[in-house]
Amino acid sequence: MVDGIDRTILRKLQHDGRMTATALAGEVGLTVAPCHRRLRDLESAGVIRGYRADIDPAKVGLGFEALVFVTLKDRQSLGPFEAAVVEIPRITEALRLFGEPDFLLKVIAEDLPSYQRFYDEVLVGLPGVEKLNSTIVMRNLKGTGGLPL
The missing domain is CATH 1.10.10.10 (Winged helix-like DNA-binding domain superfamily/Winged helix DNA-binding domain)
Incomplete structure (x- = not known):
C-alpha cells in the first residue's frame, strides 16, 4: 500500500x-x-518502473511527431498487432482505446519524408491493420508529465 x-x-x-x-x-x-x-x-512492487533521462527529441534530430489512429480488421489481430508495436522504437506510445479507432500511436521521426517512409514501409504492414489515420503534431505543449500524486 x-x-x-x-x-x-x-x-x-x-x-x-x-x-x-x-x-x-x-x-x-x-x-x-x-x-x-x-x-x-x-x-x-513495480510502483517505480524504472529511471530514464528526459531527452528533447528535436535536439537529437527527431523533431517530427505524428499521432496515428489505427482500426484493426478483426479481434484476432489484437495480439499480433500489440506484439509488433511494442518492438518498434519509433512508436513511443501506444494506447488501446474503447470504440473506434482501436489504437492511438505516437510516432516520432526526423521529418515528414522520414515519417512517410515509416508509414509506407512499416505502419501499413502491421498485423491486422484495416485503416490508418494520421495527424501531425504542430507543437507539444505538455509532454509526458508526472502523475498528480
Missing part, C-alpha cells in the same frame, strides 16, 4: 529522478535507511 510518505517520495523522484537517497530522505523527513528501504520496496 502506498502511503503519504511514499507519495511524497514518488513526487520528488518524478521531478528529479537522479536525486540521491540522502537528499531524498532530507526532503521527505526520513533518515537514509528507512528512505532507502521505501525506495527498494517501491521498486520491487
Whole structure:
C-alpha cells in the first residue's frame, strides 16, 4: 500500500529522478535507511518502473511527431498487432482505446519524408491493420508529465 510518505517520495523522484537517497530522505523527513528501504520496496512492487533521462527529441534530430489512429480488421489481430508495436522504437506510445479507432500511436521521426517512409514501409504492414489515420503534431505543449500524486 502506498502511503503519504511514499507519495511524497514518488513526487520528488518524478521531478528529479537522479536525486540521491540522502537528499531524498532530507526532503521527505526520513533518515537514509528507512528512505532507502521505501525506495527498494517501491521498486520491487513495480510502483517505480524504472529511471530514464528526459531527452528533447528535436535536439537529437527527431523533431517530427505524428499521432496515428489505427482500426484493426478483426479481434484476432489484437495480439499480433500489440506484439509488433511494442518492438518498434519509433512508436513511443501506444494506447488501446474503447470504440473506434482501436489504437492511438505516437510516432516520432526526423521529418515528414522520414515519417512517410515509416508509414509506407512499416505502419501499413502491421498485423491486422484495416485503416490508418494520421495527424501531425504542430507543437507539444505538455509532454509526458508526472502523475498528480
